[in-house]
Amino acid sequence: MSSADLHDTMIQSASPAGPVIILVQPQLAENIGMTARAMANFGLSELRLVAPKNGWPKKGVREAASGATHVLDGASVHATLAEAIADLHYVLATTARERGQMKRVLAPDAAMRDVVARAGQRTGILFGRERAGLDNDEVSFADAIVTFPVDARFSSLNLAQGVLLMSYEWRRAAGLSVLPFTGEMLSPPATREAMGSLFATLEDSLGSAGFYPPEKRDIIARNMRDMLHRMAMTEQDVRTMRGALRALTLRRPRRNTSGQP
Known part of the structure; x- marks a missing residue:
């Protein structure tokens, strides 16, 4: 048995x-x-x-x-x-x-x-x-x-x-109504180090794409960090997000933001 x-x-x-x-x-x-x-x-x-x-x-x-x-x-x-x-x-x-x-x-x-x-x-x-x-x-x-x-x-x-x-x-x-599965997280919560690395990768990628208006970069970056913190991301979430960002960055030529030809 x-x-x-x-x-x-x-x-x-x-x-x-x-x-x-x-x-x-x-x-x-x-x-x-x-x-x-x-x-x-x-x-x-x-x-x-x-x-x-x-x-x-x-x-x-x-x-x-x-x-x-x-x-x-x-x-x-x-x-x-x-x-x-x-x-x-x-x-x-x-x-x-x-x-x-x-x-x-x-x-x-x-x-x-x-x-x-x-x-x-x-x-x-x-x-x-x-x-x-x-x-x-x-x-x-x-x-x-x-x-x-x-x-x-x-x-x-x-x-x-x-x-x-x-x-x-x-x-x-009868006390037998136990759910057959719980939906609990299989990956532990992301560490601050992992979140910091994700923020750096995201902000660098968005900067290279010309996403930020120069005078609002810091405000937008803080808002995006707050948004990602509210998601209570796991380690797997962070790995997936960083992998997606890398794939987008590798497929797109970096934009010249220096003003030089």
């Missing part, structure tokens, strides 16, 4: 158990596949389907999953919602509509903090049909409701989008 594989294994073994994603009567194979993809993006893996419209889909689901086949391979199909959640201790129901039921209503971030805090418990999140969502009886199985702070003028979410949002918030709440 490589060191990278070992590192990934250690992270997975230390990660809290994620919630089960439960789709109630999903209608489209593509949505099931995209749900699997959304789950895999953020480290969730257990998918359950309740009475999918046409049974387990045979076409389109794996293509839509875009490689998240481990989620699909481990998915289970259940005849009823009660069967699908029988082994769970805590269940959330997602809905965009007021249900008039005496349940806590949580935003996704608060809901996933609650899930993460329930260490040792099996948790699940219910998602309803693409067109109609969950019915009131199905919502009554849940301990709390999760709704999204969407624009009231267009509150409809695609099934996989809803799963993606919840999966993302779970990963954040």
Whole structure:
């Protein structure tokens, strides 16, 4: 096992158990596949389907999953919602509509903090049909409701989008949302000596090109030094800039600024 594989294994073994994603009567194979993809993006893996419209889909689901086949391979199909959640201790129901039921209503971030805090418990999140969502009886199985702070003028979410949002918030709440790269500087900051050498090269090149009005040379030179300092240049930046200046100088004959023929 490589060191990278070992590192990934250690992270997975230390990660809290994620919630089960439960789709109630999903209608489209593509949505099931995209749900699997959304789950895999953020480290969730257990998918359950309740009475999918046409049974387990045979076409389109794996293509839509875009490689998240481990989620699909481990998915289970259940005849009823009660069967699908029988082994769970805590269940959330997602809905965009007021249900008039005496349940806590949580935003996704608060809901996933609650899930993460329930260490040792099996948790699940219910998602309803693409067109109609969950019915009131199905919502009554849940301990709390999760709704999204969407624009009231267009509150409809695609099934996989809803799963993606919840999966993302779970990963954040679980402390696993580490960016895959940082964009940090690979070259150290330029030293004052390197900057001074760049200024000298730049000012000499501009002087040879006749850039400076004689009475404003010092002012312009200071302004350009200030500008380059604001860029917080690295050693590599300075080398690149000096190389560019050398290339321009070598390709251009030096201008005679002495006034002599």
